Amino acid sequence: MVDGVFSMDGDRADLKGLAALAEQYDAWLMVDDAHGFGVLGERGAGLCEAEELDTGQVPILMATLGKAVGVSGAFVAGSHALVETLIQRARSYIFTTAAPPALSAAVIKSLELIESEAWRRDKLQTLIAYLREQAQAKGIELMPSDTPIQPLVVGDNERARRISEALFEKGLLVPAIRPPTVPEGTARLRITLSAAHETGDIDRLLEALAPLLDATEDESPAT
């Protein structure tokens, strides 16, 4: 089981390598593509589509509906036998009220938009490239990532929290992610782009960020 796009680093799993391993050991590969679904692949079907993997190589694909799909919930896609087994046996399903039809209608519409309006994905890629380029020009070193999750490791927990709060006061939502969500000493600002952003938003972020990073540079490490 593996994330497609890792939620706190923004990098991608080596799905091809994992699929080959799974085949070698006659195992099933399950991918949680919460952060790839809707964002990667020609049609937005996620990392499996981008890596050209089929249902034989990835027999269990799940993704959430609360990110690119824009509502809430999640899905598991797989063989009829797998889905039927989950419906009959998954403890979290039994005695739980089904998702309402309105949610299904919203999901169907979202899927139509994801599939037919590739411009959002194209725009995201343009924004990602712009952010990375502009950050580099300002000497701000982002983690290696080509997805909308663009973390900036600041190391110290308190420093991350303070910068995040200062950004929030300027109307910029950049959460500070700290251990145990990420390893000790790698507290970070989790910059996340969406297709609703514009390059001007990125300029605003970097203009606000650069002096905050400088001002907090010499802080002592977190306790």
Ligand SMILES: Cc1ncc(COP(=O)(O)O)c(C=O)c1O
């Ligand atoms: C990889 C991954 N899977 C699942 C989830 C859970 O999503 P939800 O909030 O829709 O339950 C998250 C949340 O960020 C996630 O990063």
